Amino acid sequence: MTGPLAGMRVVEMVGLGPCPFAAMMLADMGAEVIRIDRKAVPGAPNPFPMLGTRYDVMARGRRSLALDLKQPAAKEVVLRLLDKADIVIEGFRPGVMERLGLGPDVCHARNAALVYGRITGWGQHGPLAQAAGHDINYVALTGMLHAMGRADAPPTPPLNLVGDFGGGAMMLAFGVVCAVLEARKSGRGQVVDAAMTDGAALLGAMMYGLRAHGSWSDQRGANMLDGGAHYYDTYACADGKFISIGAIEPQFYALLLKLAGIDDPAFDAQMDAALWPSLTEKIAAVFLTRERDSWCHLMEGTDACFAPVLDMAEAPRHPHNVARATFADVGGVVQPAPAPRFSRTAPEIGIMPAIPGQHSAAVLGDWGWSQADVAALAQQGVI
Known part of the structure; x- marks a missing residue:
């Protein structure tokens, strides 16, 4: 791997959602990330059939070691890996890793410089710490979900981008790298408590x-950036497709009106919030007069702050995304490429998503186990 984190060793205790996303980010940047998968139980139902296939995009770039963590020997395997790791990340409820005998105190007693990254919805402490939840709940608690959506409709869930990935996984990845930089000066690792509520806030x-x-008003759909303003919103076109407008600055707004052929003096009062509803109706009628591609031909690439609203089939084909290689095709699966970009240590997508346990023997061999030890672990059903 050639990314800026090449040489860093990470152990990922596999979970769902934000922990794999953070591990994907670290692997994309060149870290060696070993996934600790749970050893499959023959005949057990799989509620997430995508996992362990080439469609499991967030599992890319890592090798998989599958362990039966109910066996004491499996715990010792994990601890030996962590003896040589820079980072471990986990996304279980508070206390689970401790019950497995793999909590921070145990790990730091063996590897004082280890950075121990923990991601949960509510955090490691607080009244809700042990409660179940999902992205929508964590974002709701921060005040952010209330702000999203139209004035005449309930709050709109922002997929799981704000809690799981933006407020969770990215904060975890940022936090553990920060902690590694500090550990290289102090020689001491620490626990990174990444709560999705904290990150979303x-x-x-x-x-x-x-x-x-x-x-900013607590009234939804009444603010500049939440669809309340006519110059910052999405609009339907004649073909039922949509465009986005974000002409906030006066000079950009003036160009938008010029290109759209709008000369109504009512639009001169751009920042008069009392007029926004009526101006929204008027500009919406204008955008309904052309198909989306016609508006693209007229406005795309100008300073009118314009872009078409693309679906996930269209986005990878857009010329700008093609020019920047924003998307990649890995084994026939179109997916976002690593980001951000670096001028020297270019990140890259590593191996395709692994079947759980696909690399068990190879990982242990590379990390110091003898062939005899690996064979014994296999015979015992530990791996």
Whole structure:
């Protein structure tokens, strides 16, 4: 691997959602990430049939070691791996790793410099720490979900981008790399407590600042960035497809009106929030007069702050995304490429998603186990 994290060793205790996404980010950047999968139980139902296939995009770039963690020998395998690792990340409820005998105190007693990354919805402590939840719940608690959606409709779930991935996985990946940099100076690792509630709240820093200033209303769909303003919204076109407009600055707004052929003086009062509903109706009628591609031909690439609203089939084919190689085809599966870009240590997509346990013997051999030890673990059913 050639990315900026080449040489870093990470152990991922496999879970769902944000932990695999964070591990994918680290692997994309060149870290050697070993997935600790749970040893499959023959005949057990699989509620997530995508997992362990080439469609499991978030599993890319890592080798898989499958262990029966109910066996004491499996715990010792994990601890021996962590003796040589820079980072371990896990996404279980608080206390699970401790019950497995793999909590931070045990691990730091053996490897004082280990960075121990933990990601949960509610965090490692607090009244809700042991409760089940999902992205929508964590974002709801931060005030951010309330702000999303139209004024006349319930709040709109933002997929699971804000809690699981933006507020969770990315914060975890950022946090463990920060902690490794500190450990290389101090010689001491630490626990990184990445709570999706904390991260989702942090993503709303600007909105909380605007609200404190009096520039943001708790009324949904009444603000500049939530669809309340006519110059920052999505609009239907004659063919039923959509475009996006984000002409906030006066010079960009003026160009938008010029290109759209709008000369109604009512639009001169751009920042008068009382007029936004009526101006939205008027500009929506204008955009309904052409098909989406016609508006693209007229506005795309200008300073009108315009872009077509593409679906996931169209986005990888857009010329800008093609030019930047924003998407990649890995084994016939189109998926986002690693980001961000680096001028020297270019990140790359590593091996395709592994079947759980696909690399058990190879991983142990590479990390110091003898062939006899590996064979014994296999015979005991540990791997």
